[in-house]
Amino acid sequence: MTSAPPPAPVPLVDLAAQFARLRPRIEARIAKVLAEGRFILGPEVEELEGALARLTGAGHAVTVASGTDALRLALAAEGIGPGDAVFVPAFTFIATAGTVAALNAEPVFVDVDPETYTLSAADLARRIERVARAGRLKPRAVVPVDLFGLPADYAAIGEVARARGLFVLADAAQSLGGAAGGRRVGTLAPATATSFYPSKPLGGYGDGGALFTDDAARAALWRRLRHHGQEGEAAILLGANSRLDTLQAAVLLAKLEAFADELAARARVAGWYDRALPAGVVRPPRPKGVFSAWALYSVQVEGRDAVLAGLAAEGIGARVYYRTALHLQPAFARFGEGPGSLPATEALGRRILSLPLHADLDEATVARVSAALARALGRARAAGPATPRSAGTSPRRRGSRAR
Numbered sequence: 001m002t003s004a005p006p007p008a009p010v011p012l013v014d015l016a017a018q019f020a021r022l023r024p025r026i027e028a029r030i031a032k033v034l035a036e037g038r039f040i041l042g043p044e045v046e047e048l049e050g051a052l053a054r055l056t057g058a059g060h061a062v063t064v065a066s067g068t069d070a071l072r073l074a075l076a077a078e079g080i081g082p083g084d085a086v087f088v089p090a091f092t093f094i095a096t097a098g099t100v101a102a103l104n105a106e107p108v109f110v111d112v113d114p115e116t117y118t119l120s121a122a123d124l125a126r127r128i129e130r131v132a133r134a135g136r137l138k139p140r141a142v143v144p145v146d147l148f149g150l151p152a153d154y155a156a157i158g159e160v161a162r163a164r165g166l167f168v169l170a171d172a173a174q175s176l177g178g179a180a181g182g183r184r185v186g187t188l189a190p191a192t193a194t195s196f197y198p199s200k201p202l203g204g205y206g207d208g209g210a211l212f213t214d215d216a217a218r219a220a221l222w223r224r225l226r227h228h229g230q231e232g233e234a235a236i237l238l239g240a241n242s243r244l245d246t247l248q249a250a251v252l253l254a255k256l257e258a259f260a261d262e263l264a265a266r267a268r269v270a271g272w273y274d275r276a277l278p279a280g281v282v283r284p285p286r287p288k289g290v291f292s293a294w295a296l297y298s299v300q301v302e303g304r305d306a307v308l309a310g311l312a313a314e315g316i317g318a319r320v321y322y323r324t325a326l327h328l329q330p331a332f333a334r335f336g337e338g339p340g341s342l343p344a345t346e347a348l349g350r351r352i353l354s355l356p357l358h359a360d361l362d363e364a365t366v367a368r369v370s371a372a373l374a375r376a377l378g379r380a381r382a383a384g385p386a387t388p389r390s391a392g393t394s395p396r397r398r399g400s401r402a403r
């Protein structure tokens with residue numbers, strides 16, 4: 001008995017396809033670094049910083065060793081430390097809150113807007129008041145996250161932060177290339193951190209990150225902090241070894257040439273999904289005037305874990321970002337208020353599911369993923385609800401602000 005071979009698996013991201021497309025220019029860039037031999041802070045690092053400043057429109061771009069270091073150095077540069085409260089979402093990657101705790105400041109978790117999945121300005125205002133009233137911590141900063149590539153609502157968050165004198169650091173690890181209100185990511189907050197982790201919209205072949213600001217003094221401080229706090233021969237403040245490798249800068253310069261086309265391709269894939277997905281699947285938010293970098297295409301479905309298993313059985317590389325919000329994770333539980341304290345965040349953790357998305361995905365494959373999702377959803381429904389029906393229908397879904 002013969003049967004057709006199973007269709008090829010569909011990976012969440014496909015770095016091999018991208019390499020096949022960009023190989024000559026990446027290899028030429030790497031060969032140049034090997035020939036020049038300036039592996040630390042070589043000319044490619046400066047060239048990349050210039051290109052990143054032009055890409056974002058920010059006055060200054062400072063590269064560092066990772067997105068995590070970008071967040072940590074930016075907070076350290078503001079003098080944030082013990083006794084300080086830094087407001088962060090819990091529906092994010094570990095580093096958003098981990099960097100706060102690493103400086104011995106305290107992450108204070110804020111719920112997300114159920115419509116956009118990004119930090120709720122209204123909940124931020126409430127939590128700042130509570131921290132201020134309790135008096136144990138000084139409200140110092142807020143780190144909104146551009147989740148899945150969609151810029152947070154910096155207009156509303158900035159208003160709350162200004163009224164309270166809080167520093168705003170954008171965690172744009174997932175959103176480089178995005179925009180809001182006619183301004184690009186990198187200029188939406190006084191300081192912005194991004195990541196070049198391989199699977200991010202602009203990814204290197206290893207770790208890397210960058211910071212953006214219009215403030216020359218702040219940029220100069222970041223440059224010092226990434227290089228042992230050194231100025232001339234003297235260590236004038238406590239810094240770190242957090243430089244971006246010249247080799248990574250070379251890879252990123254090669255990929256940057258294709259970045260605009262890749263962003264357009266990612267947006268096109270997202271549009272195909274929007275049209276092809278079955279009913280009952282909540283599409284990603286598309287607030288007016290806000291443009292995602294489409295780091296991930298994430299939907300909400302009932303019976304998420306059964307759907308995920310159904311997709312895996314068909315070779316579809318879907319994944320869950322983020323199943324367990326930070327306030328419910330062992331390392332961060334002591335900063336949070338336990339289950340039930342962030343209702344919109346917790347509801348999303350039960351329903352969210354990210355589908356394959358990258359610049360080399362074609363429409364036929366999107367159709368295949370969508371059909372597999374429809375089958376998995378049908379099977380999950382037939383098997384009965386795995387989670388209570390009310391789990392995802394947040395009471396605030398309807399009445400949330402328009403953007």
Ligand SMILES: *Cc1c(COP(=O)(O)O)cnc(C)c1O
Nearest residue numbers: 066067068093095173195196197
């Ligand atoms: C990837 C990511 C980071 C950390 O970036 P690294 O370069 O991996 O250190 C921080 N925040 C968010 C939201 C991320 O997705």
